[in-house]
Amino acid sequence: MEKQTVRVGLMGFGTVGTGVVRIIQAHQEDLQKQTGLGIEISKILVQNAEKSRSIPSMEKIVTTDVHDILDDEGIDVVVEVIGGISQAKDYILAALDRGKHVVTANKDLMALHGGEILQKAEEKGCDVFYEASVAGGIPILRALVEGFSSDRITKMMGIVNGTTNYILSKMSQEGADYAEVLKEAQALGYAEADPTSDVEGFDAARKMAILATLGFRVPMKLEDVDVKGISRVSKEDIAYGKKLGYEVKLLGLARRDGEAIEVSVQPTMVAKSHPLASVNGVFNAVYVHGEAVGETMFYGPGAGELPTATAVVSDLVTVVKNMKLGVNGRGMVAPYKEKILKEDSQKLSKYFLRMVVADKRGVLAQITQLLAEKNISLEQVVQQPYNNGQQAEIILVTHSAAKGDMDAVLTYMEEMDIVHEIKSCYRVEGGE
């Protein structure tokens, strides 16, 4: 007898888990029409079985014992939304071992152990989908794997962390300080009490590792991503950037030239004419450049109960369709290209540089001379009085320069008497 209903074990009943249950309940009929099968949540793994839930009808199927899900042969699919790394990894590997398909929203896990998990899935002929792990409600992973399957992606730039984008947008709109806006974001629930993972760029780095792996089809690791957060972005930098035509964004960047790849996350001056510059608040966006397709951008909510849950349930629909067709475990293409990371001399971009210098004749000439020696030419230069005219402030935007050269210049400048302080240095994107 053919299966009529797919039984799902849900691990985690927090915000996203609740959203998953709500969407499955609300769209039961639509889901049935699309997949030809019913979808039933059979068991829900929770930490505290006594806690009352916002969906009371589900209280009777909660369990605190993961084996109630893992050892139930009638459960076909595990949806993991507990988060964290080591426990989630154990559960997912155990589920795959027992032939259960997996949908997860866990970016930390997929960025760190995606390779191992996908390999196990392949061995077992199981599906593993994780659309919700990057940019919540935006179906960007499908776009990379399927929509652009015939193209060669050369560059991805992402605003993939809502917390930092909220903070930077507010700083830009209100001319406010970082510390002030962070406090406000924490009060509103947009930033965690310990905001390190967001503001230092680690969250964005995990997502960029996932995007680069899928987009470039190389096995990127988290430690391959250069990371710098936003905690040192000042309102002055934002104001000067604006004057020169830029918005500061925490930008994830994955770029391929020839076969050499760089992946990084850093606060970046984005030209206002670029569509990423107007992505504000908690929204996310991923810009993708393909050799043939050219420029595309995907915009939407990066987090939130229902957007994330929508991505999870859409993955679940794919698993169920695959079950119906008997083709699980063959959806994703494992990375098949060798990873070649760029040297710093191959990482090219424009730079925005702000520094305080001595107010003496010839200072600007010395600075530009130093840059010229490293083959760095200038697109814009502003010099103005600083500290009541006792010093001068110089703001430079360079033409394309190698990171290695730029780093060398900065190191040298630190030692120059005439350079009193290097206030900031940003990568510049989107202005070509």
Add this chain to the structure above:
Amino acid sequence: MEKQTVRVGLMGFGTVGTGVVRIIQAHQEDLQKQTGLGIEISKILVQNAEKSRSIPSMEKIVTTDVHDILDDEGIDVVVEVIGGISQAKDYILAALDRGKHVVTANKDLMALHGGEILQKAEEKGCDVFYEASVAGGIPILRALVEGFSSDRITKMMGIVNGTTNYILSKMSQEGADYAEVLKEAQALGYAEADPTSDVEGFDAARKMAILATLGFRVPMKLEDVDVKGISRVSKEDIAYGKKLGYEVKLLGLARRDGEAIEVSVQPTMVAKSHPLASVNGVFNAVYVHGEAVGETMFYGPGAGELPTATAVVSDLVTVVKNMKLGVNGRGMVAPYKEKILKEDSQKLSKYFLRMVVADKRGVLAQITQLLAEKNISLEQVVQQPYNNGQQAEIILVTHSAAKGDMDAVLTYMEEMDIVHEIKSCYRVEGGE
């Protein structure tokens, strides 16, 4: 013996056809890795077999006889990029009859006869994909069918015609006249010698019919789409719109409230804060609102040899993967919901209205009184001298009003002595 190479019959060797050949040639190895099968263009249907081609190696496989493709049992997939309607339809139906899968970029055909073609495909167990038919390089159809499979889409707004968006962007940026910019666009090849299909909104209407069918899962027909083009948009309207915070865009709109649907294409005042307002030039964008996911937007090139060809080849990759898995003909979900079209009284939106009136006391009071009687309230009102103070100009932005009421008001105003001319009336979107 299992098949090693999928043989493709290409119908059409113009811009897009050439792009398809180039992409398949350039990415042969990548495509093989992804699908496990080689992809070979076996025959190309052309009108003139003598013409020399930009890819000379292909000249030996061109034919002017469609039966060389249709009757070749070794050809598994037909890629149709000849365009037009009746011939393309005959060829596609004939290909499906012979069990060949079909990829097409033909929006005209799919908007008019999509139902019949998909039904035939279902009967024959064949795939039909048409991602390239809407918004060229943007994988929006996949997003609707798969990415948002678990959500309920309530609204789609699209800038889906590059020609008109180029014209309106130029008019906005340069304060130029419609006729002037149209001529320029024709000289640049962005507009056809006969631009009717683009500027009168018919092209956009076809794409919106396709989007609404997939997004709402109802069988929308082209005649269900209300269409108004841009040929009467004036630079004055654009300038006034800007002052009040709007950009004029030719917007395709598909909206569902409850089960009732409206689909239209018209020049629309789009609030500058909305991401669609900054989509300029020949770029396309589709904004999708889902109940759970909230706001998303997909941005990219709407046309062009390589973007369109990328979408075609990505569809071809899906067909080939499906062949490998033996699951063709089950990818798309046929529309399964009953079509319920809104009455004009159910079509709600804000309106922008500009008119020239007599410069007499009490005129504005009479106008606003008339609107109030139809329960239309105002968000913004500007009155200013016109024609050297001999008349007055009134610009109104209403709160949400029913199209039926607005039409009645306009009809009534036409008859009022104090209203000398109704200059323009636009739907307003994106400002909520």
